[in-house]
Amino acid sequence: MNIASPATWSAIFGLISALSIAPTQAAVETSAPNAAANTGATFEPPKEDDIPNTPFGNTIRMGRDIMLDTPKHAARFVGNNLSCTNCHLDAGRMAGSAPLWAAYVNYPAYRAKNDKINTYQQRLQGCFRFSMNGSAPPLGDPVLVALEAYSFWLATGLPVNKEVAGRGYPKLDKTTQTPDYARGQAVYTARCALCHGANGAGQSVSGRVVFPALWGDGSYNWGAGMGSIDNAAxxxxxxxxxxxSYSLTPQDAWDVAYFMNAHERPQDPRWLGSVEATRTKFHDSTLSLYGQTINGKILGNTGAPKQTQTKDQAHIAP
Amino acid sequence: MAVAGYPRLAGLSAEYISEQLKAYIDGRRVNAIMSDMAKPLTIVQIQSVATFFSTLPMPTQAGTPLSDATQADRGQQLAERGDWSAGIPACFNCHAPGGIGIQPSFPPIIGQPAAYIEAQIRAWKSGTRQAEPQNLANALMYNVALRMNDNQIKSVAAWLAAQPTAPKNQH
Known part of the structure; x- marks a missing residue:
């Protein structure tokens, strides 16, 4: 991957811009090339062409395909229009975009979300239950096995149980101004609505989702990590x-993350019978707007989750 | 099959065609033939001609395999997956799976001659094709084009132009 400091990038872009823009045209904004640019990541996952032509290679490819078009390849477990690659760019390869290789080598791991050690497959179950607003595939299901195989293969050569640069999303310090709905709305209109639509519902064509829904029925539910304003920012x-990448100011990112998560979305599947109880147990943070009043309405006050949970899910802690 | 380099207009959205004619008038697009033809047009004429072309059926085209398999693979990879390590998202990330476009801001990129696609990427790269300054699309396409090398531009243009088109899926 192309890794360089932000200062180097701006120097390069400045030079390129000066050389290539026609003098009669206004200069167009440039940016860092990708999320990896500011992470210091040095690890490169193997190239897709090198997936082995073996039965195991076929499982790896299936995992890759699930990442790219989740509603198609894991239909039984998906309750919305999102795909894994919407939040794990380049099919989970990109540093700074929660790459699978960095997660894989750090599991099993303790998670405060359910207060226990989670295996990698259990972690993946959470993705389906919350981010995909679906149901958790049973442990050992071919969908989980394929995603695990793909992650294992991506992590080829990485040491286990060591923090690795590029994991998760790059930390973003709090800004001086508290995140704000109106400022976030302005950022959304200028920088997001072209693709995700003025109403946040995303855009599809010929039955294929092109830009995912950011809120509403087609998006992640209130239990998803992306519902936390810091993660989203x-x-x-x-x-x-x-x-x-990195073209929004940190303040813009915080504001638009707040705006996005200040909208209604599917109920938290950990619903405890009331929005107050569910907030107290799972959302007791300034980083979640669940149970808070926005524009005169209490977010999450939509009653019990619409999907029934299966027996398979019952033994999986949230 | 279109004459090399001349884009098809049939089936493009009226909004997109109008915006392109305005871009020629404003100098945000430059073409030896089109710039002078667009300048005398009134708003009403622009809307009429844009609506007319938008109602024509998109011509169908059978796929033609490229003779250069390496170029085909490279082009397909860029169109479907991009080259994210170089900051190049997949064409289909925004122009929809199959490159059929999302009207009005993301035009179809299949059913166009390779020479046209190639010229447009180069125009975005050099800054001689721009959207309205406040339109995010301006920065999106400029940054992508900026990072594409000659080989990538040629490969993806050749591969896109070789894809079959199916008019029923256009809208």
């Missing part, structure tokens, strides 16, 4: 818009 800052 970090993801957006490093990865959005496509090809324009």
């Amino acid at each position: 970090q993801f957006i800052h490093a990865n959005m818009p496509y090809g324009m």
Whole structure:
């Protein structure tokens, strides 16, 4: 991957811009090339062409395909229009975009979210239950096995149980101004609505999702990590818009993350019978707007989750 | 099959065609033939001609395999997956799977001659094709084009132009 300091990048872009823009045209904004640019990541996962032509290679390819078009390849477990690659760019390869290789080598791991050691497959179950607003595939299901195989293969050569540069989304310090709905709305209109639509519902064509829904029925539910304003701000800052990493100011990223998560979305599947109880147990943080009043409405006050949970899910802690 | 380098207009959205004619008038697009033809047009004429072309059926085209397999693979990879390590998202990330476009801001990129696609990427790269300054699309396409090398531009243009088109899926 192309790794360089932000200072180097701006020097390069400055030079390129000066050389290539026609004098009669206004200069167009440039940006860092990708999320990896600010992470210091040095690891490169193997190239896709090198997936072995073996039965195991076929499982790896299936995992890759699930990442790229989750509703198609893991339909039984998906309750919305999102795909893994929407939040793990380049099919989970990109540093600074929660790459699978960095996660894989750090599991099993303790998670405060369910207060226990989680295996990698259990971690993947959480993705389906919350981010995909679906149901958790049973442990050992071919979908989980394929995603695990793909992650294992991506991590070829990485030491296990060591923090690795590029994991998760790059940390984004709090800004001096508290995140704000109106400022976030302005950022959304200028920088997000072209793709995700004025109403946040995303855009599809011929039955294929092109730009995912950011809120509403087609998006992640209230239990997803992306519903936490800090996660969302970090993801957006490093990865959005496509090809324009780190082009928003940190303040813009915090504000637009707040705005996005200040909208209604599917109920938290850990619902405890009331929005107050669910907030107290799972959302007791300034970083979640669940149960808070926005524009005169209490977010998450939509009653019990619409999907029924299966027996398979019952033994999986949230 | 279109004459080399001349884009098809049939089936493009009226909004997109209008915006392109305005871009020629404003100098945000430059073409030896089109710039002078667009300048005398009134707003009403622009809307009429844009609506007319938008109602024509998109011509169908059978796929033609490229003779250069390496170029085909490279082009397909860029169109479907991009080259994210170089900051190049997949064409289909924004122009929709199959390159059929999302009207009005992301035009179809299949059913166009390779020479046209190639010239447009180069125009974005050099700054001689721009959207309206406040339109995010301006920065999106400029940054992508900026990072594409000659080989990538030629490969992806050749591969896109060789894809079959199916008019029923255009809207």
